[in-house]
Every structure is written in structure tokens, then in C-alpha cells.
Amino acid sequence: MSSDDLTSLRRGTGRGLAFVVSGPSGAGKNTAISALIARVPGLAYSVSHTTRTPRPGERDGVDYYFVSEEEFAAIVAAGEFIEHAVYLGDRYGTSKAEIARLTARSLDVVLNVDVQGAITLRRVGVPGVTLAFVFFAPPSLAQLGERLRARGSESEAEIAERLRVVAREMKSVGIFDYLVLNGDLATAVEELRAIVMAERLCVVDSA
Amino acid sequence: MSSDDLTSLRRGTGRGLAFVVSGPSGAGKNTAISALIARVPGLAYSVSHTTRTPRPGERDGVDYYFVSEEEFAAIVAAGEFIEHAVYLGDRYGTSKAEIARLTARSLDVVLNVDVQGAITLRRVGVPGVTLAFVFFAPPSLAQLGERLRARGSESEAEIAERLRVVAREMKSVGIFDYLVLNGDLATAVEELRAIVMAERLCVVDSA
Numbered sequence: 001m002s003s004d005d006l007t008s009l010r011r012g013t014g015r016g017l018a019f020v021v022s023g024p025s026g027a028g029k030n031t032a033i034s035a036l037i038a039r040v041p042g043l044a045y046s047v048s049h050t051t052r053t054p055r056p057g058e059r060d061g062v063d064y065y066f067v068s069e070e071e072f073a074a075i076v077a078a079g080e081f082i083e084h085a086v087y088l089g090d091r092y093g094t095s096k097a098e099i100a101r102l103t104a105r106s107l108d109v110v111l112n113v114d115v116q117g118a119i120t121l122r123r124v125g126v127p128g129v130t131l132a133f134v135f136f137a138p139p140s141l142a143q144l145g146e147r148l149r150a151r152g153s154e155s156e157a158e159i160a161e162r163l164r165v166v167a168r169e170m171k172s173v174g175i176f177d178y179l180v181l182n183g184d185l186a187t188a189v190e191e192l193r194a195i196v197m198a199e200r201l202c203v204v205d206s207a
Numbered sequence: 208m209s210s211d212d213l214t215s216l217r218r219g220t221g222r223g224l225a226f227v228v229s230g231p232s233g234a235g236k237n238t239a240i241s242a243l244i245a246r247v248p249g250l251a252y253s254v255s256h257t258t259r260t261p262r263p264g265e266r267d268g269v270d271y272y273f274v275s276e277e278e279f280a281a282i283v284a285a286g287e288f289i290e291h292a293v294y295l296g297d298r299y300g301t302s303k304a305e306i307a308r309l310t311a312r313s314l315d316v317v318l319n320v321d322v323q324g325a326i327t328l329r330r331v332g333v334p335g336v337t338l339a340f341v342f343f344a345p346p347s348l349a350q351l352g353e354r355l356r357a358r359g360s361e362s363e364a365e366i367a368e369r370l371r372v373v374a375r376e377m378k379s380v381g382i383f384d385y386l387v388l389n390g391d392l393a394t395a396v397e398e399l400r401a402i403v404m405a406e407r408l409c410v411v412d413s414a
Contacts, residue, residue, distance in 0.1 A: 006344055006377075010386040135410065137213055170213075178408045179217040191408055198405035201385045201398055203342065 011202045013042040014106030016129045018099070019196065021110060022118035023136035024166040026148040028182045030063075032136065033110055035189045040196055044107040046098050049075065052090035055153060065095075083113065083120040088161070092117065099126060108196070115169040122175050132199045134192065135176040139183040141166060218409045220249040221313030223336045225306070226403065228317060229325035230343035231373040233355040235389045237270075239343065240317055242396045247403055251314040253305050256282065259297035262360060272302075290320065290327040295368070299324065306333060315403070322376040329382050339406045341399065342383040346390040348373060 011017060023029055037043050049065045051072050060066045067075075072091050075081055084093030094111060102109045109129075113121065118133055125131065138144040141163060148159045173179060178195050182188040218224060230236055244250050256272045258279050267273045274282075279298050282288055291300030301318060309316045316336075320328065325340060332338065345351040348370060355366045380386060385402050389395040 006346060006386070006388055009380050010388075139213060173216050173410055174412070176410050178405065179213070179410050180408060181213055181217075191404060194401040194404035195408060197398060197401035198385065201387060201402060203380055203383050203386050205381070 009203060011130065011200055011204050013108060013200055014103075016103055017132070017199060018046075018109040018111055018126065018129050019132050019134055019192075019199070020113060020118050020121050021134045021136050021192075022113050022115050022176070024138065024144055024169060025114075025162065026144055026151065027136055027138040028147070028185060028188070029112065029136045032180075032182060032185060032188050032192060033112055035185070036192045036196070037110060039189065040193055042106070042108055043196065044102045044105070044109060046094060046102060046109050046111045048098075048112065049081075049084075049093045049095060050090060052092075082126055083117045083124070085114055085116040085120065087114045087116065088158075088165070094121075099129065103129065108200075115172050119172060119175060130199075132178070132195065133176040134178045134180060134195060135173050136180045136182065136188070136192075137170070137173075139181045216410060218337065218407055218411050220315060220407055221310075223310055224339070224406060225253075225316040225318055225333065225336050226339050226341055226399075226406070227320060227325050227328050228341045228343050228399075229320050229322050229383070231345065231351055231376060232321075232369065233351055233358065234343055234345045235354070235392060235395070236319065236343045239387075239389060239392060239395050239399060240319055242392070243399045243403070244317060246396065247400055249313070249315055250403065251309045251312070251316060253301060253309060253316050253318045255305075255319065256288075256291075256300045256302060257297060259299075289333055290324045290331070292321055292323040292327065294321045294323065295365075295372070301328075306336065310336065315407075322379050326379060326382060337406075339385070339402065340383040341385045341387060341402060342380050343387045343389065343395070343399075344377070344380075346388045350390075 021029060021033060037045055047065055049067050049072060051067060051069050054066055076084060080095055081093040082096055092114060094113060099109060121131060122133060145163055148154060148162060180188050180191045228236060228240060244252055254272055256274050256279060258274060258276050261273055283291060287302055288300040289303055299321060301320060306316060328338060329340060351373060352370055355361060355369060387395050387398045
């Protein structure tokens with residue numbers, strides 16, 4: 001029995017592992033995911049498509065593929081999205097091509113999707129990919145409201161609507177494997193890192 | 208929705224979580240477990256009972272409860288072991304009282320049991336306790352043989368027998384959740400720590 005034999009018994013890196021990170025907007029999820037990917041080797045960000053307007057500093061092809069309603073509809077029609085959903089009037093989707101692009105490079109993948117997208121992914125799965133579901137949330141709704149106000153990119157009415165959405169989203173936490181509460185960013189990133197490490201140590205089905 | 212509400216949605220610490228660490232003797236498991244417990248708050252070692260002779264440096268009540276064949280048989284007869292097994296002619300057991308002692312102090316528990324004990328625990332479970340199963344192994348059988356010889360506490364015949372046992376034990380890796388390969392002690396301890404962190408972040412069943 002060689003060293004390679006034992007290593008092959010665990011999931012390891014670059015063999016089709018994807019982390020679906022979801023949760024309320026404004027909880028610091030994007031920042032934490034960027035820090036995670038910068039810190040953990042073999043991990044890459046799956047860039048989603050969206051019809052929403054770029055926020056200041058967001059780059060096409062890096063944060064999102066920013067597309068028109070027509071372009072988005074064409075990808076849907078071609079059956080090239082694994083999941084797509086509407087969130088606060090804008091459309092978001094994860095393309096098959098994006099996941100294939102990353103797994104072909106032997107990278108584990110981080111998917112940043114809204115809760116509806118996560119629910120869809122849990123239901124339909126992704127062929128050849130093992131999914132781990134992480135709910136990333138603020139420690140409390142009150143704190144989330146404060147953060148959204150500090151960000152200053154939404155009106156009070158939009159924030160109130162967002163908090164209503166979040167209260168509803170929290171009811172779906174049961175479909176997730178892990179819950180990270182972002183009270184402190186460094187701790188939250190450390191927790192995400194532990195989840196990635198642990199999932200890579202999982203024993204693979206020998207069947 | 209308060210901060211406490213969200214925290215209660217994940218498993219957390221001191222709520223009946225136990226890590227069953229098993230695998231070949233000589234893989235460095237005891238050393239790694241000691242380092243893990245020293246490093247991670249809220250974690251305690253479940254001291255097993257054994258009829259085997261103490262090795263140099265081993266302390267009663269710390270490494271094991273060293274008991275006679277008669278004392279061991281009495282605990283078996285009283286139904287006070289969760290699991291017990293024979294390994295290389297000596298008897299080992301995990302007592303209900305030991306687990307209760309630790310969980311009553313709101314500690315997560317590390318159980319250090321042989322593979323047969325882990326198989327039993329996987330089958331019977333422990334009431335009120337969530338078990339995570341970790342197989343702790345050397346990177347290769349060849350390296351394990353070297354380590355056993357370096358330890359010098361067994362004869363060549365005993366080492367040969369041990370390696371036969373290990374080859375058989377490796378076939379049970381499929382019942383474990385995680386596989387840690389101890390090529391480097393610091394890395395192995397870091398991996399154990401990630402497993403503990405990740406298990407504490409698991410979403411609890413809301414049912």
C-alpha cells in the first residue's frame with residue numbers, strides 16, 4: 001500500500017469540490033470570500049452573471065459578468081445556467097461554462113449565490129461536483145441594518161425591503177451544511193477556511 | 208431576531224459533540240490528540256479503560272484507567288461500557304460515566320479508540336451525542352513500520368502482526384467521515400483542528 005493509495009481515500013483538492021456560499025447581502029460575504037480565496041490555495045471564485053447595474057468598484061468578469069436582459073435570457077434559453085434566480089428585481093445566474101472552466105484547472109470552486117440559488121443547487125446538484133452549502137449571515141438582523149446604512153448604496157425603503165427578505169431567507173438555513181456568523185471578519189474567514197480544509201479531508205465513497 | 212437566535216442554529220461548543228479518532232497504533236495519533244486538545248478550547252480527552260500494561264510515562268487516569276481483567280469484566284457485566292473491544296490480546300473500553308463526566312462540563316469530547324471500537328460506536332451511537340469519525344493514519348504502511356521500530360517498544364514479530372492488523376483496519380476507512388494522514392505532525396494537528404471547527408459550524412437539525 002503506497003502513500004498515494006491512502007491520499008486517494010480522501011476527497012482532497014481539485015477533484016470537483018464546490019462551496020456554495022449564500023446569505024443576506026450586506027453581511028460581508030463578498031469581502032470574506034475574497035479573503036478566503038487569497039488565503040487558501042487551490043480555490044477559485046465562480047463569477048456569476050447578472051443583469052444588475054455594477055456598484056462602484058465592481059469589475060466585469062471579476063465580480064460578475066454584467067449582461068443585458070436580452071443576453072441573460074439567451075443563456076437561459078440555451079440551458080446554459082445551472083441555476084438562475086431573480087433577486088430584488090435583478091437576475092443572477094451560475095453558468096455551466098464557468099464551473100467547467102474552474103474544475104478543468106483542478107480548482108475547488110466558491111459559488112456566491114443568493115438563497116434561492118442555493119436552494120435550487122441543493123435540489124438539482126451539479127454533475128461530477130460535490131457541493132458543500134455555507135450560510136453566511138450577520139450575527140443579528142439589527143447589525144445587518146446598520147451595515148447596509150453604512151454602505152450607503154440603498155435607500156431606507158430598499159433597506160427595509162432587504163431586511164424583510166433576510167428574515168424570510170433565515171428560514172432556509174436548514175438546507176445548509178454550515179452556518180458562519182460574521183461578527184468579526186477575521187474569525188469568519190478562519191471559519192470558512194476550516195470548512196474548506198475539513199471538506200477536503202472527507203473520506204470519499206469507495207463505492 | 209436576536210444574535211442568540213442565529214448562534215443557536217449551529218451546533219457550537221459543549222452541546223454534546225464527540226470526535227472519534229481511530230487508526231493504527233504508531234501513527235502518532237496520541238501525540239496529535241494531545242496537541243489538538245492543548246490548542247482548541249472546549250475540548251477534552253475521554254480516558255479509556257484498559258487491561259494492558261502501562262508503557263513508560265503513561266499515567267493512570269490520564270492516559271488510561273488501568274484496570275485488572277476482573278475490574279474490566281465487572282464494568283462490562285454492569286453494562287457501563289458504550290463500547291469495548293480486544294486489541295492484540297488486551298481489552299479496551301469507553302465508559303458511559305467518562306463521556307457523561309465531560310459533557311456535563313459542557314466540553315466537546317475526543318475519543319481515542321481502536322478501529323473495532325469506532326465501528327461499534329458508528330453502529331450503536333451515543334444517546335444525546337453527535338459523533339464525528341476521524342481515521343488517523345500514517346501516509347504509508349512502510350512509514351508506519353519505521354515508526355514502530357523507532358519507538359522500540361515491540362519486537363519484530365509484534366510489529367509484523369501490527370502491520371497485518373493495520374492493513375485489515377484500512378479496509379474500514381469507509382465508515383469514517385474524515386481521513387487525516389500524519390506525514391507532518393503540525394499539519395495533522397491543523398487538520399484535526401479544522402475538523403473540530405467545521406463540525407461546530409454545522410447547522411443543527413431544526414426538526
